[in-house]
Amino acid sequence: MATTLELTVRTASWTRPPRELVRAFEAFPVANIGDAMERLGIVDGGISPVWEGARCVGSALPVLGAAGDNAAVIEALNYIQPGDVVVINGFGHEHRALVGEQLSQRFEAAGATGAVIDGYIRDRATITEIKFPVFARGVTPAGPFKNGPGVIGEPVAIGGIVCSAGDIVAADDDGVVIIPQARAAEILERVIAVAAHEAEMTAEITREYS
Numbered sequence: 564m565a566t567t568l569e570l571t572v573r574t575a576s577w578t579r580p581p582r583e584l585v586r587a588f589e590a591f592p593v594a595n596i597g598d599a600m601e602r603l604g605i606v607d608g609g610i611s612p613v614w615e616g617a618r619c620v621g622s623a624l625p626v627l628g629a630a631g632d633n634a635a636v637i638e639a640l641n642y643i644q645p646g647d648v649v650v651i652n653g654f655g656h657e658h659r660a661l662v663g664e665q666l667s668q669r670f671e672a673a674g675a676t677g678a679v680i681d682g683y684i685r686d687r688a689t690i691t692e693i694k695f696p697v698f699a700r701g702v703t704p705a706g707p708f709k710n711g712p713g714v715i716g717e718p719v720a721i722g723g724i725v726c727s728a729g730d731i732v733a734a735d736d737d738g739v740v741i742i743p744q745a746r747a748a749e750i751l752e753r754v755i756a757v758a759a760h761e762a763e764m765t766a767e768i769t770r771e772y773s
């Protein structure tokens with residue numbers, strides 16, 4: 564009997580962390596947060612801000628699709644809640660842009676605070692102009708295919724790090740860090756201490772050289 568392999572975009576459900584916990588990380592540079600996480604959980608440096616000064620913090624909405632195909636990313640528009648960061652595992656594929664100006668505008672309109680893409684984007688000039696925070700591996704004018712399949716809301720790999728739905732994503736000029744939801748409160752305590760220590764060190768260096 565013939566069987567049919569149906570390829571669709573599947574969606575899981577998840578719990579988002581409390582908004583106050585997510586927003587508390589906005590006060591800290593990503594480098595400090597990384598230090599508070601044993602310097603692990605940091606997305607590789609090949610994924611960088613599309614425009615200088617881009618930064619965002621939010622609850623991860625993970626998306627997995629076929630390399631060069633953004634059907635799942637488009638479907639994910641239906642699941643964005645205010646405060647989400649769209650995290651796309653695009654397999655680092657450099658021949659197709661998974662996100663451009665239109666999706667960036669739609670992400671923003673849906674309340675997303677940013678997008679992190681293990682892959683490429685296009686329309687860099689407009690994304691820079693609208694100042695929607697996007698982090699990606701690079702830029703290509705080649706548009707994506709839209710055939711699927713895909714998965715929304717299940718853990719993805721992003722720059723060598725596992726990112727689950729509802730993990731906290733923090734990104735700035737230095738890059739991106741993934742804070743596991745279950746450890747977020749503990750890591751917040753640690754980053755407060757790291758930042759205080761850093762401020763002391765900076766003051767000491769300033770005294771030494773003035």
Ligand SMILES: O=C([O-])CC(=O)C(=O)O
Nearest residue numbers: 662663664665666667706
């Ligand atoms: O073609 C697409 O789906 C991606 C794109 O260019 C955009 O978001 O502007």
